[in-house]
Amino acid sequence: MIAKVIVDVPANQTDRLFDYAIPKEWEEMIEPGMRVVVPFGPRKIQGFVISVAEESEHAKLKEVSEVKDVTPILTKELLDLGFWLTEKTLCYAVSALQAMLPAAMKANVTKTIVLGNRVNDEAIWHRMVSSGGVKWDDFLSHFSHKELNRAIKNDELEVRYDVKEKTAPKTILSVSPALSKDELQVVRDKMGNRALKQQEIITHFIEQEGAVSYKELMDMLDTTRSTIKSLVSKEILREEEIELYRDPYKGREFMPSTALELTDLQEQAIRPILKSINEHHHETFLIHGVTGSGKTEIYLQSIHRVLEQGKEAIVLVPEISLTPQMVTRFKSRFGSEVAVLHSGLSRGEKYDEWRKIHRKEVKVVVGARSAVFAPFTNLGIIIIDEEHESSYKQEENPRYHARDVAIKRGEHYKCPVVLGSATPSLESYARATKGVYTLLELLDRVNKQAMPAVAIVDMREELRAGNRSMFSNDLYDKLKDRLEKKEQTVLFLNRRGYSTFVMCRDCGYVAECPHCDISLTYHKINGTMRCHYCGHEERFPSQCPECESEHIRFFGTGTQRVEEELTKILPEARVVRMDVDTTRRKGSHEKLLNQFGEGKADILLGTQMIAKGLDFPNVTLVGVLAGDAMLHIPDFRASEKTFQLLTQVSGRAGRHLLPGEVIVQSYTPEHYSIEMAADHDYQSFYHREMVTRKQFGYPPFYFLAMVNVSHEELTKTVDVTEKIAGYLKDQLSKQSVVLGPVASPIPRIKDRYRYQCMIKYKTEPNLTHYLKEIQKHFSKEISRGGLQISIDTQPYMMM
DNA sequence: AGCACGCCGACT
DNA sequence: GTCGGCGTGCTC
Numbered sequence: 001m002i003a004k005v006i007v008d009v010p011a012n013q014t015d016r017l018f019d020y021a022i023p024k025e026w027e028e029m030i031e032p033g034m035r036v037v038v039p040f041g042p043r044k045i046q047g048f049v050i051s052v053a054e055e056s057e058h059a060k061l062k063e064v065s066e067v068k069d070v071t072p073i074l075t076k077e078l079l080d081l082g083f084w085l086t087e088k089t090l091c092y093a094v095s096a097l098q099a100m101l102p103a104a105m106k107a108n109v110t111k112t113i114v115l116g117n118r119v120n121d122e123a124i125w126h127r128m129v130s131s132g133g134v135k136w137d138d139f140l141s142h143f144s145h146k147e148l149n150r151a152i153k154n155d156e157l158e159v160r161y162d163v164k165e166k167t168a169p170k171t172i173l174s175v176s177p178a179l180s181k182d183e184l185q186v187v188r189d190k191m192g193n194r195a196l197k198q199q200e201i202i203t204h205f206i207e208q209e210g211a212v213s214y215k216e217l218m219d220m221l222d223t224t225r226s227t228i229k230s231l232v233s234k235e236i237l238r239e240e241e242i243e244l245y246r247d248p249y250k251g252r253e254f255m256p257s258t259a260l261e262l263t264d265l266q267e268q269a270i271r272p273i274l275k276s277i278n279e280h281h282h283e284t285f286l287i288h289g290v291t292g293s294g295k296t297e298i299y300l301q302s303i304h305r306v307l308e309q310g311k312e313a314i315v316l317v318p319e320i321s322l323t324p325q326m327v328t329r330f331k332s333r334f335g336s337e338v339a340v341l342h343s344g345l346s347r348g349e350k351y352d353e354w355r356k357i358h359r360k361e362v363k364v365v366v367g368a369r370s371a372v373f374a375p376f377t378n379l380g381i382i383i384i385d386e387e388h389e390s391s392y393k394q395e396e397n398p399r400y401h402a403r404d405v406a407i408k409r410g411e412h413y414k415c416p417v418v419l420g421s422a423t424p425s426l427e428s429y430a431r432a433t434k435g436v437y438t439l440l441e442l443l444d445r446v447n448k449q450a451m452p453a454v455a456i457v458d459m460r461e462e463l464r465a466g467n468r469s470m471f472s473n474d475l476y477d478k479l480k481d482r483l484e485k486k487e488q489t490v491l492f493l494n495r496r497g498y499s500t501f502v503m504c505r506d507c508g509y510v511a512e513c514p515h516c517d518i519s520l521t522y523h524k525i526n527g528t529m530r531c532h533y534c535g536h537e538e539r540f541p542s543q544c545p546e547c548e549s550e551h552i553r554f555f556g557t558g559t560q561r562v563e564e565e566l567t568k569i570l571p572e573a574r575v576v577r578m579d580v581d582t583t584r585r586k587g588s589h590e591k592l593l594n595q596f597g598e599g600k601a602d603i604l605l606g607t608q609m610i611a612k613g614l615d616f617p618n619v620t621l622v623g624v625l626a627g628d629a630m631l632h633i634p635d636f637r638a639s640e641k642t643f644q645l646l647t648q649v650s651g652r653a654g655r656h657l658l659p660g661e662v663i664v665q666s667y668t669p670e671h672y673s674i675e676m677a678a679d680h681d682y683q684s685f686y687h688r689e690m691v692t693r694k695q696f697g698y699p700p701f702y703f704l705a706m707v708n709v710s711h712e713e714l715t716k717t718v719d720v721t722e723k724i725a726g727y728l729k730d731q732l733s734k735q736s737v738v739l740g741p742v743a744s745p746i747p748r749i750k751d752r753y754r755y756q757c758m759i760k761y762k763t764e765p766n767l768t769h770y771l772k773e774i775q776k777h778f779s780k781e782i783s784r785g786g787l788q789i790s791i792d793t794q795p796y797m798m799m
Numbered sequence: 800a801g802c803a804c805g806c807c808g809a810c811t
Numbered sequence: 812g813t814c815g816g817c818g819t820g821c822t823c
Contacts, residue, residue: 005823009800018823041800041822058823146814784802784818 002056005047006093015092018586019056020064022425033072035164036064044161046107091398100373104167104351110142111136118155131157167348171241176240197227200606203525245352257332269440270298274278276416284430287420295420311380318389320370330366341367372402379413387419393796430700452653452660456669458491475663489621491605494629504544505551517748534750578606611648617656629665634745635798636698639673646677697760705759706795710752710788721755736761
């Protein structure tokens, strides 16, 4: 029998099936979707079995050397999904398969030098290697490549390839009785008055079933390791390794919750979803529900119905809002049926959560983007909350959008896919309007609470009036007011660090990263300037490197700076700052939020990450310091992003009894995305923005594809991009537009020049083929490492 | 991606 | 004549 294998080598030339003979003893065992270790050239690597066949076109086949799984880790459905992804996103098949598994399962190949068949105990390395082998790197730090190669040729040394998993299941050493209960009784009675502690332990095992870990037993019976050990050596107890799940939510109690009574509106919205579940057919729904309209309850009750049918559910949540609050809601409703997958977990924890899904120990998974690949086999619903979020698009290979994958899986399982948002993406809303998706609207808040009043402050006027601080007078007054009333405020700024750039007031010099074409950001904590793209760091200069003036200052505002300013103007305010810098440590995210939730702070100041999902009853004021910060990014979605962000942030205020108020500061207050967000008017925004999209030929009117080229040399970069653009212009129809070559908005990162070419099209059935041709044509230059070409068939990042 | 093989210039 | 540099091509 032959195994057709995709090997774990992400390269153009190896992106195909390789045939291996299956040794007799494994013939019955090997199935598609299992991982195997195979010899590949002189080394050993991991691979995925795609299919099993009777024969091969190849005369001489090597044998599969190891089988890594007892049951397939990828089902037929997921294998097919992988190849669909490969085709759609133009990535290597391994990359697609790998993306569906937790990182811990990725193979880790280690090389060890061991003694060969011919004995040479004279050799200088003999003592080092003879004791069971030496790591490849360790050997080479003592001896040269030349010596190694010669010894290998002489059969005196050998290289052993070990293909291991990155993370193993966690185990704990436990003991269980080696004898029956009656026998234990007999043994205990024989002990008489001696070894009382040992008798206690035996008593425990007579009274209770099952294995217990050393630690538990020691705590429970107040005994010591050696007491247990002696029972083990007498063969009364037996040691065993028990597999353990790393439980990220260990020790936390989730108060069970039951279904809430739905409002009439919610009732209307959930009905078509339940119908789709009951009737077993695929349909994509878009719930357009304002913040606080009770979308989550609809999700929960839909899932409930799915579970009643014995099926499974996937809930996708943007990484950033996978807050403990969200997790709590699902855990309290569905208890231990829930697995959680997000980037805050350690690699091992993710692995364990994944195994719970794979072993069917859970029925619901709540997770970020990659949870869309959860290995369920009887899916009943897929929910994507905050559907418009750009984090559902993966910005590395495979460059997929979770929404597309969800719909693909929904079609396969004939189950509904529910997209939910207060500010749907234009793409989705347009599809809903056209009837491709079913639109469900929830335009009132559950508690009939009015939407918060939003005031826009023109910061140009503030300047004219002589206010040069980052807080408008209005915002300052309101902040003070809330402090007095002991109510809380959320302050939002889309920028971390201390300032945006460093400039000399005399000559206008701006500090830039020497490796990237981007200005450096000042970080006060250690007095350095940092590049957010390559991590380059340098000291803040005491004088201008150009004109030696001492008037070199930082401009713009970051969260650190705002925090400092706040303590100056409102010294009595207690501020919690949340950004990547303060939440880097595990669990700090949750800690800061709890602190604020328990009323230990008056102001929560933060970036993106506080924009969604937070629900604190005592928050009555939301301040957006730079409402237009996003408007000026070079991206056709800039207005959309601004509208979404402002709407999301405003939704944080007045969610309960106290009415909320929002202040948006802006230098361009008249922009429609800001005005319409202030009016909570999604409809008008949608229509207004669609006009622009149509006019400039962007989605949802046109499809996009983006080719990004980068190389160390500028001329080479331009040259290649020109060739690509020329080729595409020749091949594509006249209705399609090929833009470029143009320099990327950030023309250089990490000493590499970056150019791009964008394609706008309506129908282009062979586009994938042409793009593949481009990849093939430059594959040699790419594999040599000099040239990089990345192709995105659904770009979300224009930078 | 690795890794071997082969060809070429620079050295013992 | 030998070593090691890198360009080329293969991996079932």
